[in-house]
Amino acid sequence: MDITEFDHHSPIPGTTIFDGKMAMKGYALNKMCYSFNAAEARAAYLADPEGYMETFGLNDEQKQACRDKNVLALIAAGGNIYYLAKFAGIFRLDVQDIGAQQTGMTKEEFKEKLRKAGD
């Protein structure tokens, strides 16, 4: 069976199931983001992002998504949110910043959406 032709997960709108297919697609990107647990790796990325991405063998789609700090594009390129959070952390972006970016809201609008979930 060709694994790329087999869909284990029926879609949920606005949600990417990070399964084996995505894990294979995003491996280099996620491995780079995992390295950002270490302060020296974060400094190395900031000093030379292109060289650092090259070291981990990111593809063009992944590199451009990193340059743009575009979370939806990073996810589409195989990024896993737990590792991407470490990438976002380099730029001091928290989960409301990236939530706002992904939903096209301001941070204040996004926080209000969260608050309203309690009503």
Added chain:
Amino acid sequence: MARILGGLTTSHIPAVGNAIHNGLFDDPYWKPFFDGYPPIRDWLDEHKPDIAINIYNDHGLGFFLDKMPTFAIGAAQEYRNEDEGWGIPQLPPFPGAPELSWHIIESMVEQEFDITSCQELAVDHGFVVPMQLFWPGAPNNPDMPRTIPISANTVQHPIPTLKRALDFGKALRRAIQSYPEDLKVVVLGTGGLSHQLDGERAGFINKDFDQYCMEKIVTDPEALTKISRRELVEKAGAQGTEFLMWMMMRGALGDTVVQRHANYHIPISNTGAGTMLLECVE
């Protein structure tokens, strides 16, 4: 023989670690959340457990996608809290209980749960934030129990089913209860409740589903095993799958429990935050 006193649940949101560090206990945003903990601390102060088994999910510190264990059990002398990449202050190491760890590992495999044993395991916010909430000043709180971390995979699908998580807890109960030393044990189930950080659906929180889960986890956890993993993602959000940790905890408490305390608050960061104290009857 070792005895399980009860189970504790809490969300383990990283922002809580920062709020504790900055002492925001009476801040209007944080107060309704932190107010959920003193009754549990009083209970812990009264019962003084020797061991805290902390069931959490690693978020990309202890494990990477190169080797991703579905169920991992710590077997170390101590557990280091290391840099996760975004500036939460790091805590000193947490003392382990490796003799009990290896007893549990032996027993779990005997019961046909093929787990991964870890003689080194860096623990992230998923492990340390609950410890800080239940034992302020952790790990330097004088009442801090020795600990065993158990991590289940929610990073990468396929994740365990809810039934498997509950069954894991039932096996864990038998493992603990067969340990010859007189130890008082509490089991923590941390993470959740509903939240989704990624995608166009980021910011999804489901109060009705969270409250359903908090009710059924007390009275009828078997009913929750009917929820498929896809349905769990749909109703709890992509990261709400952390509810599996609560199921594992619940399985370890036996058939009947008494709810001593519960608190639920929306939002903390992007999450519906649930806190519970469930006491074992036997």
